[in-house]
Amino acid sequence: MTGWFARIGWRHLVGVLAVLFSLFPIVFVVAAALNPLGTLSSTDAVPTAFTIDNFANLFARTAFGHWYANSILIAGVASVVAVFLSMLAAFAFSRMRFAGRRVGLLSLLLIQMFPQFLAVVAIYLMFARIGDYWPGLSFSSPWGLILLYLGGALGVNTWMMKGFLDTVPRELDESASVDGASHVQVFFQIVLPLVRPILAITALLVFIGTVNEFLLANVFLYEPNSKTLAVGLYGLIAEGVSRDQNFGMFCAGSLLTAVPTVVVFRFLQRFIVSGLTAGAVKG
Amino acid sequence: MRIRTAGVVAAAALMLVAGACGSQKKSDTSTAAKKSGGTLVIWADDKRTAALKPFADRFGKENGLTVQVQAVSKELQTNFLTASQSGKAPDIVVGAHDWIGNLVQNGAIDPVALSAAQKAAFSAQSIKAVTFNDQVYGVPYAVENLALIRNTALAPEVPATIEDLVATGKKLKADGKVSEIMALQVGQNGDAYHIYPLYSSAGGYLFGAKPNGDYDPKDLGVAKPEAQAAFTKIAALGEKGEGALKRSIGSDNAIATFTGGKAAFLISGPWAITDVKKAGLSYDVSPVPGFAGGKQAQPFVGVQAFYVASKGRNKAVAQEFVANYVTRTDLAKALYQAEPRPPALTAALDAVKGDDPDLQKFLDAGKNGVILPAIPEMASIWDPFGKAEAAVVGGADVPSSVQAAAKAIQEKIQ
């Protein structure tokens, strides 16, 4: 029995405890979403009454369907492109030695640290000008926002991927180079397949981050049908709106927001666990 | 070899460009469409966007133009200012009257020229609220202020003073009928708006008045001995005193505490009524009671208004909409139906108050109120004032808390 615990049992224990910790506030949200009164503090941890009105109202009274589609479009495109861009950069940072490499890495980090609430004004002025020339790339359009998000693509992701690439033995691509493969072939045919798990995870992280992004999206998207989930849901409980009235709908919306993420995770799961093909790596 | 590759690539790329040029001509109509004008853009928060939409559409249809109502969920005022600065401002923005000072100092809104007859159609209080430096800057549509909402099943009598209220609340609590004496939102960092009626009843004030009736930022009431006395009385209601004011009751849960039957008294505004009705309580609305032997409790009176943007592209139509359409009774009624706040337009109020006696009760509760100061300096008050309130409610030393708040405010106003 102790043997079982040492091998498997402790894993279940950690898993169960962590799941409890993870779910405990979410149960609260579920309860509020199913509660006909749907207020924040009248809700106890256990649902006392049951209704799906909050879900129905969400679709009937708001542009929830649009928000959902916009979020998936924006987050989907942004995550795929961002992962590709940062993978390219990470490959350079990890495999090549060039002047300004470390300064570049450090600057990547530092630029992320500037408070965005200040830069919003400059970003707004910039996109106001962009909108004068190319109306499709400005406010209330998903494409302008996607461009803006791609500005942050290198940021944290490059660091993460670079760290990861550093653990992939260099002999692999070096031997391929010796065999006459070009750097492009090394990148696409050797390195990319090797780092599939981290590509999948980065894509998931960017996806989640983009779905949750609020500050810039709120400034960008005015048209009710152009909003994303984060902006639209926030509007339900913003100042000037009776928060208690909409809290049930808000919780219902929050739960539905988690659905695409879980689906994406489910989809990426096989890449995440597939990992390195054991034979390709020398021990 | 490499050079030849480069040449091939460049040539092929050029051909693709040529292809792109060929298709370029077609898409040039979009700029022409933009210039035809005839659109009116309105910014409001989410709630009002929904209410305005049908009216905006009708206005547009009647007059052959497109009206877009767009919702900004957060930081509407800041976003409006940034948009104005970049020439992307909407034509009309909807917001509270205490924005006026800041909007004017940024040159973001224009005065609205209302005729004497049009002004007379509004309550005097609401016109005074949107008047800043002797100019009318907005067209009001709703008036709001705090009142006492009580659960008549638990507390049938209107409390004459706050002491009466606390006595009743304590008795109900001792009988196990409620768990809180009253629900007045404080929160961890205080709430200047909601405590102000009690503060004023205990003798405190925020700003003195200039000879012309405007607020004078040089005369800061929080720095005066009256403020100390007022906060001492508030502290006596706090956690170390009667226990009627608590930091654990905040904006998140004050209304829910009342609707859940945990308290017999709620001090809140017209926005709370929808929830109270939904909870099916029998209730009544009366003015916020003051301290025994003190002054009358004066709630802040706030006004929601329409403003014309200075940098809007369609100012003539915006002026028309605001001055001659918003002033119509049917729009005021529709906005009331979307959210039951008392209309500023007297005729609209008369039309709806028969069905909704609460409106008159809220107005009565605000009759002695003070108009929320619209001067930009007001922004410096909220935070330190609220924190002083939270501190004394939590049982901190009154003189040092109030002095610290006064100092923080003075440093900001300079």
Added chain:
Amino acid sequence: MFGLVAKILLLGLVAALAVWAAFPLIEAHAWVGLAVEAAVSALVFYAYLTPRRLPLKYLLPGTLFLVAFQVVPVFLTMSTAFSNFGDGHRGTKQDAITAIQTASVVEVPGSPEYALKVVTKGDNAIAFLLTDPAGKQFLGDAQGLKPVAGVPDGYTPLNLGEAGARSQEITKLAVPTAGGAIRSSGISRAYEGRAQRTYQAGCDCVVEAGTGHRWTAHDGSFVDAAGQRLPQGWRINVGLRNFTQVATDSRIARPFFRTLAWNLVFAVASVLTTFALGMLCALALHTDRLRGRTLYRMLLVLPYAMPSFAMLLVWRDMFNADFGLINRLFGLSVDWLGTPWSARLAVILVQLWLGYPYMFLVTTGALQAIPRQMTEAAQIDGATPWQAFRRVTLPLLLVALAPLLISSFAFNFNNFNAIYLTTEGGPFPADDPTAGATDLLITYTYRLAFGAAGARYGFAAAVSIYIFAIVALISAISFRRTRRQEEVYA
């Protein structure tokens, strides 16, 4: 061959895009914009046509976006640190003058209210057809008023939609009269008004008609002799004033080091706790023999999938001293958000909840990269699982994750929402409402910049540059240490 075709297609796409983007710029005579666009396109072509510059080929795409949408805005913002940019000082002096003059237009006393029809003759300039309360009609244009009866020949009235298209002309038209000028109020009414305040270039001042009161331009505002300023100001350069103000302001100096210390603790604690818990979970689930592994993983990721601002609000409610779920569930009566240390513990706990799924995911990914043979080999050599973890797994994990931990530290150092949506920096000491127990430098800056009479962007930018410098220093030092690691494993 396939590679070459792909390259031609991609570069062709770039060129087509460049040409497409150039047309509006040419149309608008935006030559600077066009030059930038051409330079960027040239750089792209150079990078991919030259056989050299290998790193450039990989770095360029991301870097272009980075520069355009992050570096440029950040530098523009930083440059405002040298100005008085903020509420009341957003626009140009001309904007301020226009605003002052417009705001001072008052109705001429005793003047009539006119009913207005906007009319136009053919496609030419617009005019006002005015009807006074007595029924007399006038035609007004930029020259002045003349009496008419009905719509004069050749003129046609505009409906609202048409008027909307010519809104700017209507707003601009002021029909001169003896007492002032007749202006439109909307498109169905007009009134005779007069600007009470006018700008005079000679004295660079604003003068009030009648009283002669004057406000002289000074330091981005018009100020009168008594020191009262008009509300509408404009943006000017103030040199290093914001920086010296930050350095000498006692409000900033007083709580600075205390706030910095807590800020460091918060960032380190957030990173370490999330990493520790995330790694523990990842290790626990890192085996094929575990049933329900996929389900565990999906449930663990949920906190990260929920909108974080929603969950921050829920957590704040759960920590409520009297009504909160935590006190009720565990039978406690802790004033969580009311005392400094419990509030600090609470925000770190919330951070742990929000952040550990992230670390869990990343560690899971990194674990896949560690060849299982290595840990198995260690165990065959007689190491206990713990020793195998310490000697083999952890060092390898750290190679992969050290950069991420640093960037995670940087993120949490500036984690505005984590504080602002839970405690707002509180609890605050009773004698100092400016700096609270859980305030980070960034929330503290935010209050300084936006809590006063309007936003002060210039000042906030100056504070941010100081903070930036501190963080840069810390990061640079810790980064130097990773260099050694990198050299060991690379």
